[in-house]
Amino acid sequence: MEVKGRVSTTTTTIQSDDEMDLRRGPWTVDEDLALINYIANNGEGRWNSLARSAGLKRTGKSCRLRWLNYLRPDVRRGNITLEEQLLILELHGRWGNRWSKIAQYLPGRTDNEIKNYWRTRVQKHAKQLKCDVNSKQFKDAMRYLWMPRLVERIQAAAATAATAGSPTASASATTTITTTNNNNNTTYNYDNNLNSFEAHSGNMMLSPAIMNNNFGGSRSYTPENSSTGASSDSFGTQVSPVSELTQDYYNNVTAGNNNNNPNPDYYQQAHDQLSFLDCITSPSGLFSQQLDFQSMEPNTPWIPTNGDTSNGFWNVENMFLFQQLTDNM
DNA sequence: AAAAAGCACAACCGCCCCCAG
DNA sequence: GCTGGGGGCGGTTGTGCTTTT
Structure with missing residues (x-):
């Protein structure tokens, strides 16, 4: 699937031969594998040159985003707890x-994921209450x-x-x-x-x-600092052939349903990191x-049966309480 | 069953800051 | 001090899936 321009190609200014070849839109399996492979061998950083060296027809920014938000081994997906x-x-x-x-x-959560959570869930509640998400009303509703x-x-x-x-x-x-x-x-x-x-x-x-998992701060992955290196066949260890490793890794990254990375190594790491x-x-x-x-x-009374952990709050009782709250302001 | 609406999320964009040269 | 590249960040949007009508 060759996608050039996610919105409209008419607004894209092509300035060079390199840029003319740049791909946009969803990443393919091959691209993901190339990126994983390259970072496994060379580490991350210098994203523009990384993109070129890895043979990816993507911008450095695109590679960085794909890695940080999706492919990185310690990315944790699934419902926000x-x-x-x-x-x-x-x-x-x-x-x-x-x-x-x-x-x-x-x-394990990315800024993008949190941002999405805020926009889709929290702002939805503000909308339901017919008030601005940044208003004192809504902030009080959140707090109280x-x-x-x-x-x-x-x-x-x-x-x-x-x-x-x-x-x-x-x-x-x-x-x-x-x-x-x-x-x-x-x-x-x-x-x-x-x-x-x-x-x-x-x-x-x-x-x-x-202490053993430096998942605070940038949480950047390098083979040297990755705790996944504790496993003999993990991403952080130089094993060959790398292509098999990354294929396996990639399969596990993409196979999850709810998905904490189901690869046992990374799953264990994620598990540890949730400490x-x-x-x-x-x-x-x-x-x-x-x-x-x-x-x-599903066993708690606050949770709707559809499993959505965020929508169970604005029931009739709470709408009433919110009304009381705002009436007294 | 089909269409419409809603939702979640990946991905891109533009702006900004930092820093080496 | 200036400049350009690299990278981080917040905002926005397209798309595919799910739910509702």
């Missing part, structure tokens, strides 16, 4: 549309209605999980989410009574999994097992 939703709401309230900054606190509901759902799911292993779990006054950025932990204590977050920076609660979920605490302390909230969601 409740904890992630909570963090996005909180961090957006703090920083606005600083998607890349927000993404740094959500391991949406976020507490998310916390309740997280705690309900945590309690469900804890009940299975510990009969002492109960509702908590605070919900703690710990995530990392450049190996610095930030612990978010959400006060259920005050409807507010309090952040604590530092290296407390830094689990070995986090901030491990750090969600209950009053009785740290849960020992990973909390898979997505799999729990």
Whole structure:
């Protein structure tokens, strides 16, 4: 499929022979493999020359985006979890549309994905409420209605999980989410009574999994720093033939349904990198097992049966509460 | 069953900043 | 100080899939 110009080729100014050959639009399997192959052997960076050297008729920017948003081994796809939703709401309230900054606190998520989430889900809710997404009205609705509901759902799911292993779990006054950025932990204590977050920076609660996986910051992949190198046939290790490796890697990247990268190596890595979920605490302390909230969601009353984790909030009760809230402003 | 509407997401664009020469 | 290339970022849009009518 030769696609030249995603919108309209009439607006594209062709300036050189190189640019004349540039491809646009969806990436093909061959292109993906070429890019994966090249980065596996040479690392990333210098994207324009990388594109030429790899024989890709793409701009450097296009290669960079494709790698960072799709092909990179630690990219995590699938539904945004409740904890992630909570963090996005909180961090957006703090920083606005600083998607890349927000993404740094959500391991494996790309700025593009968070941006898409915000536009498709959050802005939809604002639209439903007939108010601007940046209005005080909507921000208050998020802080006093949406976020507490998310916390309740997280705690309900945590309690469900804890009940299975510990009969002492109960509702908590605070919900703690710990995530990392450049190996610095930030612990978010959400006060259920005050409807507010309090952040604590530092290296407390830094689990070995986090220490061993530098997934904060740029999360860039190089064979040297990739923890996938722990596996003998992983992407980060020089094995031959590379084409088989990358084909296998690519198949796994593209085969996922919901998809955390299903390649066992990368899946394990992604699993390790989600360790901030491990750090969600209950009053009785740290849960020992990973909390898979997505799999729990269908069992919680907040979740619609279609599995959409974001649409279950604006029910009649909450619409009423929102009305009360806005009436008192 | 077909058409329309809605949704999710990949990809591109333009602007900006940084930095080496 | 200036310039050009590289790269990061936020905004926008096209497309394919799903849901609704």
